[in-house]
Amino acid sequence: MSGHLSSGNSWRPLSAGNAVTAGVKLYRSHLKLYLGLALRATLWSLLPLLAIAPLLLLIINDRFDLSDLWLIVPLWSIFLLYCHGRSLINSATISRLGFRESIDRPKSIKTARAEVKKRFWSLLFSSILGFLIIFSGLY
Numbered sequence: 001m002s003g004h005l006s007s008g009n010s011w012r013p014l015s016a017g018n019a020v021t022a023g024v025k026l027y028r029s030h031l032k033l034y035l036g037l038a039l040r041a042t043l044w045s046l047l048p049l050l051a052i053a054p055l056l057l058l059i060i061n062d063r064f065d066l067s068d069l070w071l072i073v074p075l076w077s078i079f080l081l082y083c084h085g086r087s088l089i090n091s092a093t094i095s096r097l098g099f100r101e102s103i104d105r106p107k108s109i110k111t112a113r114a115e116v117k118k119r120f121w122s123l124l125f126s127s128i129l130g131f132l133i134i135f136s137g138l139y
Contacts, residue, residue, distance in 0.1 A: 022102065026098055026102060029101075030101070033097070033109065034094050034098070037091075037093055037094045038090070038091075041090035041091045044084075044086040044087035044090065045083065045084070045087045047083045048079055052076060055072065084127065085120060085124045088124060088127055089116050092116045092119075092123060093113050096116060097109065097112050
């Protein structure tokens with residue numbers, strides 16, 4: 001990133017306006033890279049919905065026996081977790097690249113992705129745990 005977020009070596013909290021300005025500068029300088037990763041993350045998130053859509057259409061048109069769901073639901077759930085994990089990898093790669101750029105220690109996308117993939121299971125577990133905590137607070 002061309003401009004430093006803080007002056008000198010002293011770190012001070014960013015105001016909301018400065019944080020937004022820094023984020024805009026960061027995304028502007030690496031738009032194609034971050035947009036590509038964000039598109040991948042979004043497509044991985046949408047893939048389970050696209051996979052279940054034909055099944056829902058069959059159920060609505062009464063062309064599917066509901067007793068067969070005992071096999072489909074567990075397989076789809078595993079597929080959902082896998083796709084969610086792949087989406088998290090791309091999102092976390094954007095975060096890692098952005099952070100490293102903001103502290104003036106940029107990394108390549110391959111290095112950042114390799115570091116994120118090492119923490120795949122903890123990232124997925126944390127995401128699921130956060131979802132459960134938020135979901136349990138609704139009821």
